[in-house]
Amino acid sequence: MGAPIVIIGAGIGGLSAAIHLAAAGERVIVLEKNAATGGKMGEVEADGFRWDTGPSVITMRPVFEDLFRTANRRLEDYLTLLPLQPLTRYFYADGSVLDVDADPQVTAERLERYHPGDGDGYLRFLRYANEIHEATGDVFIYGAPPTWQTLMGVNPLRMVKTDALRTMQAAIESFVRSPQARQLLGRFATYTGASPYLAPATLNVIAHVELNGGVWYPQGGIAQISKALTRLALELGVEIRTGCHVEGIELRFDRVVGVRAAEERIETNRVIANVDVISVYERLLPPIPRVRRELARLTKLEPSSSGFIMLLGVGGEHPQLAHHNIFFSGDYADEFRDIFQRGLPPRQPTIYVAITAKSDPQHAPPGSENWFVLINTPPDSEGTKSSFDWRSQAGNYSRVALDRLATAFDVDVRGRIRTQQILTPPDLEALTAARRGALYGQSSNDRMAAFRRPHNRSTAVKGLYFAGGTAHPGGGVPLVTLSGKVAAAMVSADR
Ligand SMILES: Cc1cc2nc3c(=O)[nH]c(=O)nc-3n(C[C@H](O)[C@H](O)[C@H](O)COP(=O)(O)OP(=O)(O)OC[C@H]3O[C@@H](n4cnc5c(N)ncnc54)[C@H](O)[C@@H]3O)c2cc1C
Structure with a gap:
């Protein structure tokens, strides 16, 4: 050799x-x-709690099956990937709560109550997102990187289906009307560290992989x-x-x-x-x-967004929460302006809480929960745009998030935190070698x-x-x- x-x-x-x-x-x-x-994809343990410190949402199961097949193995012999139900529980600023079901038809029925026609709009949106996946898959996702030459060979009708000329948000608004459905679908921009108000509608493909394809949790x-x-x-x-x-x-x-x-x-x-x-x-x-x-x-x-992370060992259980939870901000457009235009961690953030103990009870001591809390932030400023100083402000920002959960959503854990670790964008850069703490490389805006x-x-x-x-x-x-x-x-x- x-x-x-x-x-x-x-x-x-x-x-x-x-x-x-x-x-x-x-x-x-x-x-x-x-x-x-x-x-x-790290993990830490402390005081009887265990947390994943990086990714928490796994989609596109066939990609992993393909990898094991390459080596003549079966994924099932190495990993137990559990389908999650609901995929995510969404809490909105107006007090409404939506469980997104693995079955799109069920979610559509739930969305119908926010605005007549949104159920149908949601299903049409998912068909449209599936079409983007079909149009872009081999050119942008599954094969070698796109070049002008490969694009020249693509049927023009297929190029139109990539929907690259308008923003994600503009496309979403053409399908659904309620703020709930719009915020739900726009959220998928954050999976590439982008803003739905800036990123091309092609990225609506991400909604397809999760809402049509499901969310998986590896047991353990x-x-x-x-x-x-x-x-x-x-x-x-x-x-x-x-x-x-x-x-x-x-x-x-x-x-x-x-x-x-x-x-x-x-x-x-x-x-x-x-x-x-x-x-x-x-x-x-x-x-x-x-x-x-x-x-x-x-x-x-431009780098993608970064994140502010809290790993919380929380005393008490929250039956009103699921494995994946999103607590939305009241003004999504302004939240993304904070992140990408003002270069500031959002003043009123959308807060993501993942609790693996909901699926793996041994990840927290009995009667308690392991919270992974993530808020999208700008990449570390490095003297550009903002001058937000995470080193002195991390404690204050964690209070902003926990106060918001308590006052806007009646989920008050402030007196029940048994153990905590905080990771800021500079910490992420130091720990993962991600430049400026950007979670997803270059921005897709x-x-x-x-x-x-x-x-x-x-x-x-x-x-x-x-x-x-x-x-x-x-x-x-x-x-x-x-x-x-x-x-x-x-x-x-x-x-
Ligand atoms: C907080 C957070 C949340 C996320 N959430 C999700 C999610 O929910 N779903 C999802 O799909 N993705 C998520 N992601 C993104 C996902 O985790 C990453 O895209 C993916 O894990 C990155 O993999 P990678 O192959 O780029 O390697 P990396 O994970 O970046 O690993 C690179 C490796 O190279 C090593 N290395 C670097 N320099 C050297 C050197 N000089 N010598 C030797 N070794 C070196 C590092 O130590 C590291 O182990 C998240 C990321 C983070 C940080």
């Missing part, structure tokens, strides 16, 4: 690439700086996914070295010749970086002119984002590939899994 393929980072994209390559008979070494694999916690992929990679012969911080990728002219870690150097001509793409150009590559040019292009791209996003094959350095949330097809667990597949296919094709 020749030199190994080196993968830097054991996040989901890196593990997916490793599995694809090892299943194809390649020798693969994964170098991970942390003590554990999984990257952003979301981190079971990274554990299952790690197990599979090891079974296929992948060598995973944790605690191994890569310090540089070595080049001869513009071609990869090796990887340098603290204690060793590995000779290789094929590297997949499962690391934030900008960090690779900025910190891991020598500053040759081609690298500097690509870095200058990438740093101009711009119609051209899918074209500007880094491809999985470096244009500046030969033998360098990218898998992960900052490369095609974008952030989120299913998409980074696909990203690993695309990067692996490119490595194999270039052999």
